[in-house]
Amino acid sequence: MSKKPIIIGVTGGSGSGKTSVSNKILKHFGNMNVMLLQQDYYYKDQSHLTFEERLNTNYDHPLAFDTELFYQHINDLLEGKSIEKPVYDYAKHTRSDEVVIEHSREVIIIEGILILEDKRLRDLMDIKVYVDTDDDIRLARRIQRDVIERGRSVESVIEQYVNVVKPMFHQFIEPTKRYADIIVPEGGYNQVAIDLLTTKIGTIIGLEK
Ligand SMILES: Nc1ncnc2c1ncn2[C@@H]1O[C@H](COP(=O)(O)OP(=O)(O)O)[C@@H](O)[C@H]1O
Numbered sequence: 001m002s003k004k005p006i007i008i009g010v011t012g013g014s015g016s017g018k019t020s021v022s023n024k025i026l027k028h029f030g031n032m033n034v035m036l037l038q039q040d041y042y043y044k045d046q047s048h049l050t051f052e053e054r055l056n057t058n059y060d061h062p063l064a065f066d067t068e069l070f071y072q073h074i075n076d077l078l079e080g081k082s083i084e085k086p087v088y089d090y091a092k093h094t095r096s097d098e099v100v101i102e103h104s105r106e107v108i109i110i111e112g113i114l115i116l117e118d119k120r121l122r123d124l125m126d127i128k129v130y131v132d133t134d135d136d137i138r139l140a141r142r143i144q145r146d147v148i149e150r151g152r153s154v155e156s157v158i159e160q161y162v163n164v165v166k167p168m169f170h171q172f173i174e175p176t177k178r179y180a181d182i183i184v185p186e187g188g189y190n191q192v193a194i195d196l197l198t199t200k201i202g203t204i205i206g207l208e209k
Pocket residue numbers: 012013014015016017018019020021141142145186187188189190
């Protein structure tokens with residue numbers, strides 16, 4: 001790989017459709033050209049805390065993330081180096097012992113709730129996308145997902161949403177909308193927005209005219 005990779009940032013509240021948008025872009029270009037780096041992998045390691053203590057962590061605050069390591073890994077990928085990507089376990093609220101070796105690609109999609117909150121991260125991005133979905137729809141999606149995929153009860157998801165996720169969204173995430181180049185309503189099902197994004201990315205990397 002000779003050319004410097006391009007970085008696409010995809011953000012928005014929890015359940016907005018960030019992962020769906022990112023996966024559509026990934027699918028369009030294929031794994032050979034594009035990689036996805038989720039900010040969630042970079043939640044701080046909490047293996048030194050008890051499970052009860054981990055339940056009290058605010059996972060929607062910028063300090064919950066190991067931003068130094070995230071920033072370092074993005075820079076390594078930009079230099080064409082491989083990284084040892086951490087693996088996160090949502091059921092245990094900490095990193096697993098595994099890491100995954102990831103090689104750099106032409107296009108790197110950085111996806112997460114607080115990627116536009118940090119200026120150093122913002123400055124690395126060539127295109128910044130904010131996925132904009134109403135709070136009630138995001139809550140409904142989150143209940144479904146967290147119960148099925150993240151080992152949570154309906155009661156715990158609602159309690160966490162009301163006390164932490166919603167206030168943190170309005171304090172830290174929604175204000176980053178102003179840094180976005182593109183605002184996508186309705187996330188991964190907005191085919192017009194996905195087509196515009198893939199065309200633009202294709203032009204930058206020279207795959208499409
Ligand atoms: N536009 C949409 N309409 C209906 N369901 C959607 C839409 N976008 C995403 N979803 C669903 O909502 C859930 C959360 O979407 P996801 O992309 O994981 O959000 P995020 O990464 O922002 O948390 C998933 O189950 C996904 O299939």
